[in-house]
Amino acid sequence: xxxxxxxxxxxxxxxxxxxxxxxxxxxxxxxxxxxxxxxxxxxxxxxxxxxxxxxxxxxxxxxxxxxxxxxxxxxxxxxxxxxxxxxxxxxxxxxxxxxxxxxxxxxxxxxxxxxxxxxxxxxxxxxxxxxxxxxxxxxxxxxxxxxxxxxxxxxxxxxxxxxxxxxxxxxxxxxxxxxxxxxxxxxxxxxxxxxxxxxxxxxxxxxxxxxxxxxxxxxxxxxxxxxxxxxxxxx
Amino acid sequence: xxxxxxxxxxxxxxxxxxxxxxxxxxxxxxxxxxxxxxxxxxxxxxxxxxxxxxxxxxxxxxxxxxxxxxxxxxxxxxxxxxxxxxxxxxxxxxxxxxxxxxxxxxxxxxxxxxxxxxxxxxxxxxxxxxxxxxxxxxxxxxxxxxxxxxxxxxxxxxxxxxxxxxxxxxxxxxxxxxxxxxxxxxxxxxxxxxxxxxxxxxxxxxxxxxxxxxxxxxxxxxxxxxxxxxxxxxxxxxxxxxxxxxxxxxxxxxxxxxxxxxxxxxxxxxxxxxxxxxxxxxxxxxxxxxxx
Numbered sequence: 001x002x003x004x005x006x007x008x009x010x011x012x013x014x015x016x017x018x019x020x021x022x023x024x025x026x027x028x029x030x031x032x033x034x035x036x037x038x039x040x041x042x043x044x045x046x047x048x049x050x051x052x053x054x055x056x057x058x059x060x061x062x063x064x065x066x067x068x069x070x071x072x073x074x075x076x077x078x079x080x081x082x083x084x085x086x087x088x089x090x091x092x093x094x095x096x097x098x099x100x101x102x103x104x105x106x107x108x109x110x111x112x113x114x115x116x117x118x119x120x121x122x123x124x125x126x127x128x129x130x131x132x133x134x135x136x137x138x139x140x141x142x143x144x145x146x147x148x149x150x151x152x153x154x155x156x157x158x159x160x161x162x163x164x165x166x167x168x169x170x171x172x173x174x175x176x177x178x179x180x181x182x183x184x185x186x187x188x189x190x191x192x193x194x195x196x197x198x199x200x201x202x203x204x205x206x207x208x209x210x211x212x213x214x215x216x217x218x219x220x221x222x223x224x225x226x227x228x229x230x231x232x233x234x235x
Numbered sequence: 236x237x238x239x240x241x242x243x244x245x246x247x248x249x250x251x252x253x254x255x256x257x258x259x260x261x262x263x264x265x266x267x268x269x270x271x272x273x274x275x276x277x278x279x280x281x282x283x284x285x286x287x288x289x290x291x292x293x294x295x296x297x298x299x300x301x302x303x304x305x306x307x308x309x310x311x312x313x314x315x316x317x318x319x320x321x322x323x324x325x326x327x328x329x330x331x332x333x334x335x336x337x338x339x340x341x342x343x344x345x346x347x348x349x350x351x352x353x354x355x356x357x358x359x360x361x362x363x364x365x366x367x368x369x370x371x372x373x374x375x376x377x378x379x380x381x382x383x384x385x386x387x388x389x390x391x392x393x394x395x396x397x398x399x400x401x402x403x404x405x406x407x408x409x410x411x412x413x414x415x416x417x418x419x420x421x422x423x424x425x426x427x428x429x430x431x432x433x434x435x436x437x438x439x440x441x442x443x444x445x446x447x448x449x450x451x452x453x454x455x456x457x458x459x460x461x462x463x464x465x466x467x468x469x470x471x472x473x474x475x476x477x478x479x480x481x482x483x484x485x486x487x488x489x490x491x492x493x494x495x496x497x498x499x500x501x502x503x504x505x506x507x508x509x510x511x512x513x514x515x516x517x518x519x520x521x522x523x524x525x526x527x
Contacts, residue, residue: 050412074418086413088406099406102399103418151418 001026002155002187007056007066009039009046016042018211019056024204026154027185029178031198031219033233034208040191041083043208044157047189048073048080060155075103079153083160083191085144089133093124096132096143100150110150117146120176138169145173149180155187156180162194170194174201195233199223207232241372242492243485248377249446250484251384255439256454256461257468257476258388259432264470265408266428267314267322269329273336275458277313277433278440280340281306282449283348285441286355295358302437310433314426322425344451355444380442387435388477394431395473404428456500460487463507469517478519 002024009017017039024030032040045051047058049070058065065073070080088096097117101110118125121142127135135143141161148156158177162170178201181188192198199205199219207215207222214232215222222228229235256274263271271277285302293301317336321328359379363370395401406414407424414421440454447453464483468475483503490502510517 048416050416070415071418071420074416080416082413082416086410086416088410088413090409091402091405095402098399099402099414099417099419102403147417 001061002189003057003059004043004047005057005059007043007046007058008054009042009051010054011042011051015211017046017053020208020211020213021056022206022213022216024187024189026187027181028203029181029188029190029201031195031202031205032189032191032208033193033195033198033205034214035232035234036193037210038208039211040208041159042211044080044159044189044191045082047157048078050080050082071103074151077152077154078157079148079151079155080157081144081148081159081161083163085140085163087132087135087140087143089131091132092129093132093135093143094128097124097147097150100147101152104151113150113152117149120149120180121146137164138166138173141165141169141173145176153186155189157189157191159191160193161190162192162197170197174198177201195229196223196235237369237371238492242488244371244373244377245492246485246488247481248373248380248484249443249488250481251381252439252443252480253457253460253464253483254477254480255384255387255435255442256457257465257480258391258473259435259439260461260465261468261470261473261476262391262428262432262435264465266404266425266432267318267408269318269322269326269333270462270470271429271432272330272333272458272462273313273340274432274436275440275454275461276337276340276344277306277309278436278457279449279451279454280344281309281433281437282355282440282444283344285437286348286353286449289356295356299438299441302441303434306433306435306437307430310430310436311426313433314429318429319422319425341451348451350450353449355441355449357445361445376445383438383442387438388473391431391435391473400424400427456503459500459507460484460503463503463510466507466515466517467510469519472517472519475517475519479517 005021007017007020020043032043034040042051046053047065049068053066060076060078063076097114101113104110123139124142124146132143161173174197177188180186190198190202199222202219205217205219205222206213209232215228259274260271263269281302284305285298288301289298317332318329321332357376359376361374361376363372363374395405403419404424404427406419407421411421443457460483464479465476467482468479486506487499487502491499
């Protein structure tokens with residue numbers, strides 16, 4: 001279980017995350033929604049140690065993540081696909097994927113993981129030796145999700161996977177995330193500006209506004225409440 | 236006609252040394268986006284360590300190994316201690332630190348071992364090989380120098396292309412934040428990059444010492460030539476370092492041969508200025524656009 005308690009993160013004088021608290025049940029998908037600048041990305045970056053939290057705590061399976069370095073948090077089974085995807089363009093598709101599992105010492109299992117990712121994402125298999133720079137937006141999204149899966153995470157943080165993608169591709173990615181979660185029990189925290197597609201696969205939703213939690217509800221309830229949707233999510 | 240051949244051969248041999256030091260500069264640039272102006276001085280210091288070991292009765296190969304071991308440790312210590320604090324600061328800070336380190340190392344070497352020139356054994360014959368009735372400007376020792384640099388470059392290629400550590404080092408250089416999210420201990424990879432570059436520099440220092448003799452400033456010119464070679468080849472490109480090094484070696488050999496040897500260093504600066512004016516990104520910097 002993931003528990004965020006009164007997390008505070010600031011960039012100098014700007015309070016980007018201002019006392020955020022919520023919990024995520026194992027095996028569920030939770031959407032983190034809100035307008036630009038609401039603090040969604042900062043929240044994720046603070047959870048995986050890319051930025052320092054001023055106060056508060058993030059407990060995953062009982063372990064305190066605040067204060068840990070990203071490379072150690074990853075070793076606890078947490079994977080973070082950052083904003084902008086983080087494709088390493090100068091490396092090949094296969095090299096990007098292999099990188100995801102290198103910290104694990106079980107070499108045969110790393111090979112198995114690679115085969116599994118290729119079977120989930122056939123387009124990646126077709127392009128395995130190509131430089132990642134040549135991939136389209138949708139293929140890049142597949143690449144970074146596949147790369148995150150290489151380490152067999154139990155918790156996956158996804159930052160705006162739909163960014164820059166055509167609606168059809170977005171739908172495919174969402175469907176994939178949903179099936180991954182239901183098939184293998186993967187816990188997913190999904191930051192999205194495309195609230196509609198996120199709510200379609202999420203069980204719970206947390207809406208941020210100006211660094212604070214504005215709404216915390218079941219996804220279906222939020223999708224069904226016209227006033228809330230309109231006010232916070234713009235549809 | 237034989238003059239052209241001799242200058243060419245001479246240029247190739249020296250060019251490989253410049254290529255090796257240029258390689259070390261490129262390694263560090265790719266890892267930490269810093270130009271290590273102290274690269275030559277560190278190589279010189281490693282060579283002095285080798286000489287000290289020789290004076291205690293070791294053989295040529297043991298001395299070379301000692302230089303490489305010293306380089307490995309020195310490179311790691313310098314990165315961890317001196318460079319880490321300035322890695323994410325404005326570039327000028329790193330420039331000042333590495334220049335300061337250069338001055339410090341050369342002064343220290345002078346204080347410990349004195350200023351006078353020392354000879355360094357070549358271990359192979361330095362007599363030009365005989366082709367027909369003439370001696371050409373290529374000796375067993377020159378062949379060994381060329382071969383050694385080729386081996387080093389091949390080893391680096393294998394390391395970076397085919398090993399997990401190489402992959403992690405490349406990822407750490409290209410996208411350090413993403414690499415951390417993939418469990419890569421980026422700090423250790425940067426230290427390793429500096430350590431490897433110092434080993435390559437140490438090898439270059441030992442290879443060139445028999446020709447230019449050992450004294451605290453002996454790598455100053457080599458650094459200038461290697462730096463120009465690295466820029467020529469595009470600071471990001473190991474292949475460019477090789478081509479740039481050979482290019483510089485040949486160009487300077489002809490300048491020194493046909494004009495005057497004292498014009499070699501000014502000649503190198505002329506080449507550097509011209510490159511920076513017409514194609515500052517170098518010949519081999521890839522046209523791959525980077526996400527900004």
